[in-house]
């Protein structure tokens with residue numbers, strides 16, 4: 001199940017989520033399209049025979065999206081007929097379906113919709129159903145609203161009738177005598193049915209009039225779901241815009257996306273721009289596998305010049321830090337960018353740019369343990385072809401990328417034995433490495449938190465953005481799940497769970513992303 005948790009709902013903040021139906025829970029576009037086609041084709045064939053003109057059927061690809069999709073029923077009838085140069089009288093709701101008026105054709109279409117719904121069935125968005133199930137797990141209620149008078153049949157057809165704690169549909173609205181969207185009435189009626197205060201409820205909508213209604217109702221959070229390339233428009237009223245509800249996390253419900261399922265940070269850059277509206281990013285970059293491709297030998301992982309320049313450009317526009325598993329001095333030298341903040345040894349060793357005082361070392365007491373373990377590892381692995389021991393100030397990496405596969409167990413057994421002798425250390429993993437580091441509650445996530453605090457970036461107008469590729473980067477992704485944006489650089493050899501919200505394919509895409517971010521910030525600065 002994919003989740004891209006850059007947005008977390010928690011029971012502390014919310015009691016309920018109110019979902020719009022069509023486009024959020026169900027996909028009925030194909031049913032509507034089939035009904036429109038059948039109705040118009042019957043009418044057009046008849047019209048062509050009567051007027052001696054050629055019969056040109058309704059096209060569900062072009063005519064549907066151009067003239068009828070998303071419009072009120074009668075507007076759809078009018079606009080399509082106008083496109084064919086056909087004029088019909090308006091008629092009235094009392095017209096019989098066999099009459100030839102706008103109202104009568106609309107009624108025919110509605111009858112066919114219900115017929116098609118029976119035959120084809122409504123489909124549901126599984127990621128929305130999954131979100132509702134996760135909400136239920138932590139005691140957050142779910143309600144459904146719809147302007148449609150057919151809502152009950154649609155929900156039944158999609159098999160989601162029993163999913164909700166309350167429903168307010170077109171028939172209920174008529175009975176209650178309440179206004180449609182963009183008035184907030186249907187959402188407020190749903191909140192009342194649930195017994196929750198609007199400020200403690202979330203509205204989820206895919207239509208502009210819907211997010212506007214959510215905002216007008218004073219709801220605690222309005223989420224826009226962008227199904228039709230209208231993120232900008234939704235963002236006028238929505239607090240956040242997502243491309244799918246898989247991007248919404250629920251605090252306390254176990255959820256982790258798989259690295260292969262995440263949306264692309266490049267394809268969804270407009271969503272990232274929206275997150276940054278009126279805010280500033282603080283960018284945290286992992287080194288190996290993120291700024292440089294993974295190579296056979298660690299000493300050869302030099303940052304490409306183009307990447308270096310891009311990072312430099314970005315650092316002129318916002319805070320940028322490199323947070324690496326490497327030794328602080330090593331990563332500083334390899335990256336070769338002077339004015340950055342660096343965190344080495346997985347965040348155990350932090351330093352600001354030269355001249356700016358900022359130093360933090362959280363593992364100094366453990367240096368004797370690390371020194372001893374380093375010696376024991378060297379002895380235990382002596383003579384093993386391809387093995388490489390990399391001592392960092394606050395960690396030791398044992399690389400086995402160049403060790404014959406049959407000898408991999410020997411490497412791990414040796415590391416485990418050294419660990420047994422040095423109980424103040426702990427073992428972690430990474431890409432073809434085992435590492436020993438101080439057994440204290442400190443990692444890239446804690447370092448990130450420390451940096452945000454120290455740099456006074458723990459503010460509502462700052463969005464931390466973290467880019468990384470490896471297991472140790474997950475600590476940082478987890479740390480900023482609620483308050484920032486995690487982006488994983490995919491490893492094409494390994495699919496694994498991740499706390500990130502977006503993905504990039506490789507270091508080339510990382511560079512493009514960072515450049516795009518720099519361009520966006522520069523343009524925004526010029527505009528203001």
Ligand SMILES: O=P(O)(O)OC[C@H]1O[C@H](O[C@H]2O[C@H](CO)[C@@H](O)[C@H](O)[C@H]2O)[C@H](O)[C@@H](O)[C@@H]1O
Nearest residue numbers: 287288294295296298301324325326397431432
């Ligand atoms: O946090 P990072 O900056 O990504 O550092 C993680 C480890 O990166 C290095 O090892 C990895 O990259 C090497 C060069 O591409 C590769 O040969 C190795 O297999 C990878 O695990 C670095 O040498 C380690 O110290 C870091 O912990």
